[in-house]
Amino acid sequence: xxxxxxQMTTKGTPYFFLLPGLVILGALLSVPLYKVVEYSLYDNVxxxxxxxxxxxxxxxxxxxxxxxxxxxxxxxxxTVGSVLGHMVVGIGLALLVNADIAPRARTFFRSMLVxxxxxxxxxxxxxxxxxxxxxxxxxxxxxxxxxxxxxxxWLGDPNLAMWSLLLISTWRGYPFIMVSFxxxxxxxxxxxxxxxxxxxxxxxxxxxxxxxxxxKPVIYGVALLDLxxxxxxxPLVWLSTGGGPGRxxxxxxxxxxxxxFVDFQFSQAxxxxxxxxxxxxxFTLLYLRNEARRL
Amino acid sequence: xxxIEIRNLVKMYGAHQALHGIDISIQPGEFCVLVGPSGCGxxxxxxxxxxxxTISGGEVSIGDRVVNGLRPKERGIAMVFQNYALYPSKTxxxxxxxxxxxSRMPKPEIERRVRxxxxxxxxxxxxxRKPGALSxxxxxxxxxxxxxxxxxxxxxxxxxxSNLDAKLRGQxxxxxxxxxxxxxxxxxxxxxxxxxxxxxxxxxxxxxxGRIEQQGTPDEIFHDPDTVFVAGFMGSPxxxxxxxxxxxxxxxxxxxxxxxxxxxxxxAGERVICGIRPDDIRPASDMTxxxxxxxxxxxxxxxxxxxxxxxxxxxxxxFSAGDHxxxxxxxxxxxxxxxxxxxxxxxxxxxxFFDPKxxxxxx
Ligand SMILES: Nc1ncnc2c1ncn2[C@@H]1O[C@H](COP(=O)(O)OP(=O)(O)OP(=O)(O)O)[C@@H](O)[C@H]1O
Ligand SMILES: [Mg+2]
Numbered sequence: 151x152x153x154x155x156x157q158m159t160t161k162g163t164p165y166f167f168l169l170p171g172l173v174i175l176g177a178l179l180s181v182p183l184y185k186v187v188e189y190s191l192y193d194n195v196x197x198x199x200x201x202x203x204x205x206x207x208x209x210x211x212x213x214x215x216x217x218x219x220x221x222x223x224x225x226x227x228x229t230v231g232s233v234l235g236h237m238v239v240g241i242g243l244a245l246l247v248n249a250d251i252a253p254r255a256r257t258f259f260r261s262m263l264v265x266x267x268x269x270x271x272x273x274x275x276x277x278x279x280x281x282x283x284x285x286x287x288x289x290x291x292x293x294x295x296x297x298x299x300x301x302x303x304w305l306g307d308p309n310l311a312m313w314s315l316l317l318i319s320t321w322r323g324y325p326f327i328m329v330s331f332x333x334x335x336x337x338x339x340x341x342x343x344x345x346x347x348x349x350x351x352x353x354x355x356x357x358x359x360x361x362x363x364x365x366k367p368v369i370y371g372v373a374l375l376d377l378x379x380x381x382x383x384x385p386l387v388w389l390s391t392g393g394g395p396g397r398x399x400x401x402x403x404x405x406x407x408x409x410x411f412v413d414f415q416f417s418q419a420x421x422x423x424x425x426x427x428x429x430x431x432x433f434t435l436l437y438l439r440n441e442a443r444r445l
Numbered sequence: 446x447x448x449i450e451i452r453n454l455v456k457m458y459g460a461h462q463a464l465h466g467i468d469i470s471i472q473p474g475e476f477c478v479l480v481g482p483s484g485c486g487x488x489x490x491x492x493x494x495x496x497x498x499t500i501s502g503g504e505v506s507i508g509d510r511v512v513n514g515l516r517p518k519e520r521g522i523a524m525v526f527q528n529y530a531l532y533p534s535k536t537x538x539x540x541x542x543x544x545x546x547x548s549r550m551p552k553p554e555i556e557r558r559v560r561x562x563x564x565x566x567x568x569x570x571x572x573x574r575k576p577g578a579l580s581x582x583x584x585x586x587x588x589x590x591x592x593x594x595x596x597x598x599x600x601x602x603x604x605x606x607s608n609l610d611a612k613l614r615g616q617x618x619x620x621x622x623x624x625x626x627x628x629x630x631x632x633x634x635x636x637x638x639x640x641x642x643x644x645x646x647x648x649x650x651x652x653x654x655g656r657i658e659q660q661g662t663p664d665e666i667f668h669d670p671d672t673v674f675v676a677g678f679m680g681s682p683x684x685x686x687x688x689x690x691x692x693x694x695x696x697x698x699x700x701x702x703x704x705x706x707x708x709x710x711x712x713a714g715e716r717v718i719c720g721i722r723p724d725d726i727r728p729a730s731d732m733t734x735x736x737x738x739x740x741x742x743x744x745x746x747x748x749x750x751x752x753x754x755x756x757x758x759x760x761x762x763x764f765s766a767g768d769h770x771x772x773x774x775x776x777x778x779x780x781x782x783x784x785x786x787x788x789x790x791x792x793x794x795x796x797x798f799f800d801p802k803x804x805x806x807x808x
Contacts, residue, residue: 339528339530341526341528341530342530342532344497344517344524344526344530345524345526345530345531345532345591346532346543347496347497347516347517347518348495348496348497348517348518348522348523348524348544349518349543349544349547349591349595350518350544350547350548351518351543351547355547359532359534359535359543360532363532363533363534363535364533364534366534
């Protein structure tokens, strides 16, 4: 009897020490979550003292709003484009810096290529704004090479803005993928490449038949994780284009921010936020299932 | 079937010299085994023949071509790796077919070849499995199948059996021997298992510290070793190698004297290393039945018996002679007491003599 109690107390002790942290974290997570969902069911929250309960009316308005749908489409474009960009650039660079070159050069390139990851979004956005400016370096180089005659307003032209944003997002996000793949590449046994070489495989055959199959679990997990992050990415988009020009690069996260803090339509903002939450949760479930299967 | 010529092969890893000029000449269809202690350069040599390692000096030719600058796939070789190196995402069929697919062979021909080889290796029921769902022995056979379908002129094996348990190793050893008789390819086979070397090889090459210590047929290596190293390397339990003094009538071993013929060049008072296999040292009491014209047993010397090891068909007799621990043999049914002195008889006709300084054989 006493031994079971003692056992329980010894087993319980670590959880007891975890308790404050868990309570704070839980409260910080669940209270806002609950509030946002609640707001989305009322009209005129925050700005009025006694908001009226409207049920799902906010959702109805949202689903019939073309602005919401266009932001949704942009989010889709931005997310898929960014993840693809991250993947292609990340894998390519991972292969390059995994190559058998002088160890010092390898370390140098590996550290240099991780740099985009460590700058804050503000710095990244500002930098690219300067680079992509009509009088910026990129236009200067393009003109010098004779590729364009007129300077292009990369971030200001509605037809170019999304592409420019994807460029910025790719540059900003590839290092995580690169680092993940690099560690994945290092687990591929060298003997497999040697066997493939003896079997007559060239660079691409080795990539298709040895590297990719070995990386498949990593690719799937990392792509989902990236999808979840990029889907709700806010600072980089807001600071680079602010969703503009017009609504050309408006994504769901910037729409939420605009509705809440520019238009003060907190109920509508909460409704958009809940829609983001639902989609993110779906991706997260997929991701967790994948991780569980790998374990 | 191609002859392989390795001439003055040198390998540098940075400043570290792994191979110091290796010369091996392998006849078409010959089964050549490289043996030696860990780190002596066996794998390095093999991988340079395969083209997986650059050649720092010297020349490798396969058939009539110098292959130094050729890529592995241009050398007409196939290799079986120690850890099999099967493609984990491919089925057994595709593992075996991969090289043929890469060479754009027509599908029906690939199918025919893979099925034929699978039949030989009894892999037919496993063709749709992935390597992860195979036992060690089955993986080993797939790895061999992958090499065989390409019908290479030369097979290279790097310790292909070292991951198998003893029984399976014995089976696969016999299987490799059978395959070689059937396919008649030239084979270079790396192992550190001397039983594999003895049973499989037409030619054994013993390496040590990046040099060839001796090469020859298994008989030559076992019965006619050139150096102390080779004498001690082949045979289990190993040959007794003891430091003795030459006397007018034979050798002084510890306190006892053994009467025997010694090589002509040796004079009384000189030191010599005497090598004698455990099989050639027997208790004097055994001697009646076992004597043949081929033996010349010395008068027995009485030595303390330290330990008897029962192996079944025979027993190992550990005894001391002076400062030396030595091993003899007797039949599995003979009873001998541990800890008591016992007369042991040495078959000096099959003893070897080595120079203690150069460790070379004195004939
Ligand atoms: N990539 C490498 N870089 C530097 N030194 C190496 C490299 N590969 C092998 N060596 C060295 O070359 C020597 C020979 O190695 P090798 O692998 O040929 O030995 P081995 O005879 O196959 O040994 P084992 O029986 O353990 O496989 C060793 O001293 C080893 O340390
Ligand atoms: Mg080796």
